[in-house]
Amino acid sequence: MRGTLDRIEDGHLAVILLEEAKQEIILPIRHLPEGSRVNSWFEIELDGEEIISISLDEETAEAKESEAQELMQKLRSRRRGSRFKRE
Incomplete structure (x- = not known):
């Protein structure tokens, strides 16, 4: 299961948001892999509600970052000034 460090x-x-389960889990930061930061993605193995393993998922993190940058670029290219006319 994948999740992202929300805050x-x-x-x-x-606070980790689990993508597939649409829920959050809370754990002490000392249980996170080294190098974890807000918006890091993880591959998480659960047994019920107990975390069996958690590891950084760099591939998903890079894909999501690239996706966000492309979306921002599209939004910026659409800007052509204000929709509101001054009188």
Whole structure:
């Protein structure tokens, strides 16, 4: 199962959004792989609600970043000034 690190709460709790299950899990940041940061993607193995393993998913992270950059580029290219006319 894949998930993304959405945020860090209280400086020590990681909130991970699980893509397929459409739910979130909260765990101490000390359980995250080294190099984890907000918006990092993970491959997560669960047994019920218990995390068996968690590892960084660099391939998904790069794909999502590229997708976001392409979308921003499309949005910026559409801008042609204000839709509102000044009188």
